[in-house]
Amino acid sequence: MADERNRFLENLGARRFAPRKEATEPIPEKGYKRFFFILGTHFWKLISLNLLFLLFCIPVITIPAAFCGLNRVLIKLYREGNCFVWTEFIKEFRANMWKALPFGLVGALVLFSSYYFLSLSISISPDHTDIFTAAMGLLLLFFAVLFLSYVFVFLPTLDLKNKEIARNAFVLLITQWKTNLVILLSVAASALFTAALYPYSLVFLLLFTASFQQYIICTAINTPLQAKIIGPYEEQNKKSE
Secondary structure (H helix, E strand, C coil), X not given: CHHHHHHHHHHHHHHHHXXXXXXXXXXXXXXXXXXXXXXXXXXXXXXXXXXXXXXXXXXXXCHHHHHHHHHHHHHXXXXXXXXXXXXXXXXXXXXXXXCCHHHHHHHHHHHHHHHHHHHHHHHCCCCCCCHHHHHHHHHHHHHHHHHHHHHHHHCCCCCCCHHHHHHHHHHHHHHCHHHHHHHHHHHHHHHHHXXXXXXXXXXXXXXXXXXXXXXXXXXXXXXXXXXXXXXXXXXXXXXXX
16 A cells, blocks of 8 residues: 555656656747747746736836836747746846837827827717717727837847837838737737626736737737848848858
8 A cells, every 4th residue: 555655656746847748849930839839838927927017017107118028028938939037027127117118108198199089089979979080099099009019029129229119110010911910909809808807807917918918919020020120130140241
């Protein structure tokens, strides 16, 4: 009886400390396989990252820098397959504390303008919604979501000045409609999910929503980022050598 118990404990310990199957498998190169591989392998990192992000958003003024830290971890997880959450987050948070702030202020202004136009479209007439002001509000909302999504991925991945960050973000916003669609759908799905399941969705907001939504955005932006910005830059460096 004692021997059987010892064997059971030995087997349990071996399974407990054995490397996970995902850790020994090669990481898929791209596509949905890589997306779900990283998500499954680093699921608990996304939860700890979500909590860390919310904690650093508390002063409000630090939200732009917190987004940079969040996206730095996520883009590195997707591109390299692993990283240290706290080290990467806090390094990028400190580096972009003031650099990201102007983008945050501009984004807040555009979002407020969007809210103003959408509210105005409803209040103009009690019987119907004014189409022009509603369209202006939606256009500003879409612009803010897309522009800031690109900006807060570019800030932690590209060593460029804010002017160049904004220019690259605007160019991709105009040209990458498939990526734009993924970004808008992910944000809309997150908002609808939160509203539909409120107050139960607060648990997801606390543990997972921000990191998962930004993970989708980072993986979507990674393709044009590599093809249109990083790839040409690397090619130019090779030719100059």
